Each structure stands twice: as structure tokens, then as C-alpha cells.
Amino acid sequence: MTTTKKSKTPTLTSNEKTPRILSIVNQKGGVGKTTTTVNLATALAAVNKKVLIIDFDPQGNASTGVGVENTQREVTSYDLILNDVSLADATQAAAVPGLYIVPATIDLSGAEIEMVSLMKREYRLKDALEGAVGDYDYILIDCPPSLGLLTLNALVASDAVLIPLQCEFYALEGLSHLMRTVELVRANLNPELSIQGIVLTMYDKRNKFTEQIENDVRQYFGERVYQSVIPRNVRMSEAPSHGKPALIYDMHCAGSKAYIQMASELLKRERQLKKDKELTAA
Numbered sequence: 001m002t003t004t005k006k007s008k009t010p011t012l013t014s015n016e017k018t019p020r021i022l023s024i025v026n027q028k029g030g031v032g033k034t035t036t037t038v039n040l041a042t043a044l045a046a047v048n049k050k051v052l053i054i055d056f057d058p059q060g061n062a063s064t065g066v067g068v069e070n071t072q073r074e075v076t077s078y079d080l081i082l083n084d085v086s087l088a089d090a091t092q093a094a095a096v097p098g099l100y101i102v103p104a105t106i107d108l109s110g111a112e113i114e115m116v117s118l119m120k121r122e123y124r125l126k127d128a129l130e131g132a133v134g135d136y137d138y139i140l141i142d143c144p145p146s147l148g149l150l151t152l153n154a155l156v157a158s159d160a161v162l163i164p165l166q167c168e169f170y171a172l173e174g175l176s177h178l179m180r181t182v183e184l185v186r187a188n189l190n191p192e193l194s195i196q197g198i199v200l201t202m203y204d205k206r207n208k209f210t211e212q213i214e215n216d217v218r219q220y221f222g223e224r225v226y227q228s229v230i231p232r233n234v235r236m237s238e239a240p241s242h243g244k245p246a247l248i249y250d251m252h253c254a255g256s257k258a259y260i261q262m263a264s265e266l267l268k269r270e271r272q273l274k275k276d277k278e279l280t281a282a
């Protein structure tokens, strides 16, 4: 850790990277946001990407999931957005090589109210992340299960959103509400925000809604829906209690394999996106 203060105007030299910032969002709880964040981050780190997780949920499950216990969370995402702590000072190495995290504690639950009276309250996280220029390949923000001011901060700070979707009865209703929110953010706060993708989680063919919802989502959102689906797999739910990503706990289980496949699909999409951008710029 260094004690340098965050730089508000980072300079970008030619050999520095600009991190790709993705918010993992769904206002419903228990749909696989944290599991997706942790395992996707691990899969990306495994192919030599430098990855930072911002745990932006007061429940702190992503922190637990990469082995950062409560007692080790001295500086957190709360300090990052409310105490002017630099990103470097809030970041810790996770147990996985190449993976870093800004942990969260329950303190973060007070942040929404504390931010209300602040200037530029929707930009707190964006401003804090500016210090990351040149350092990371990917920054994944694990969002809380709501569309409040914390999630709004995440959306303003992000290039794109990744939506884990569980195939259940109310999934589509929630999804259209989320899409409207993304539209509003794009119109008012962050014109660059795009939808990186939708990934079906806890996929279970035996559930009668699965097929119907999958068909509807694929028909409506087309290519934006990942081909890879994440199956319901008990090993995935065991891993957090061992303080390890499932990918480390049991890399051969069906869930881990699915996240590896998803990560490779993500990298392919990202490469294509970069190509398209270069073509438009040329």
C-alpha cells in the first residue's frame, strides 16, 4: 500500500492501460451477482489479467468470497467514497494472484444517507476510481440488491453493466425496470454506459420457468445474452464458507467450468468491441 493521495487528473501515457469498468447489477438479491463477480474476476486473473473487485454491497459477501475476513477490512469502499481515501490505500491483494479487492463492511449501509447532502453525490465512486488509470485491466463492481445511490454511483463509474439473471417468474419484470434505470443514467449522468451482457445464473432445466424465460430473454436481448449459462451447482454455494472463489475451491465442478467458459466469451466480446471502436475511430 502507498500513501499517495488520489490524483484527480491522471495522465495517461502510451504504455498505460485504461481499465474496463463493469458493474455487476441486478436489484434482486440472491440472483448470483456476487458469485459472478468473484468467479469471473478469478477466471480473468487466471489468464493474467489484473483485476480489481470493488465490493459495493454492505453485506460484504464478495470480500468474504475472496478470503478477506471482517477483521482484515480496515479500509473499505465506504472510506473510498466518503473519507477521501485513495484507491491504492483502500485496495488489498486477494488470495488469488492478480486479483485485488476494495472490501466492504456494514458501514457502507449508512453511505446512501450520508451522501445525500453531498455535492456530486452520484460521482463519488467515479472520482475515486480515476486513480486506477494505468493499473488494472478490469474493475468489477459488485452492486447491492437495490437501485439506490450506491448502485447509481456504480453505474456512473462504469463503462458497461453485466446482468446476472435467474430464470424465475418475476425475472423479466425486474429486468425491464433495470433497463429503464440504465437508460436514465445514460441520458442524464453517463452517456457512455452500455450493456455488456446478460448471463443466466442458477440455471436449472427442471424448473418449468427456465425454458420459457430463457427463450423470452434471448429473443428480446439477442446477442447480448451470453451463450454460456451458469448451472445450479451445490459446489458454488459451498465455496464462500471456505473463503475461496468456487474456481479455486473446485475448479472442475460444473459451475466453475461454466464461469471459465463465460470469461472466455467475455474476453472475445471485449476484443470485438475494441476492434469495432478502432474501426469507428479510423
Ligand SMILES: Nc1ncnc2c1ncn2[C@@H]1O[C@H](COP(=O)(O)OP(=O)(O)O)[C@@H](O)[C@H]1O
Pocket (backbone or CB within 6 Å): 028, 029, 030, 031, 032, 033, 034, 035, 036, 061, 145, 201, 202, 203, 230, 231, 232, 233, 234, 235, 236, 237, 238, 240, 255
Ligand atoms: N450457480 C449456483 N449454484 C448454486 N448456488 C449458487 C450459484 N450461484 C450462487 N449461488 C448461491 O446462491 C446464493 C446467492 O448468490 P449470490 O451470488 O450471493 O447472489 P447476489 O449477490 O445476487 O445476492 C449464495 O448462497 C450463493 O452461494
Ligand SMILES: [Mg+2]
Pocket (backbone or CB within 6 Å): 033, 034, 035, 057, 061, 062, 142, 143
Ligand atoms: Mg451479493
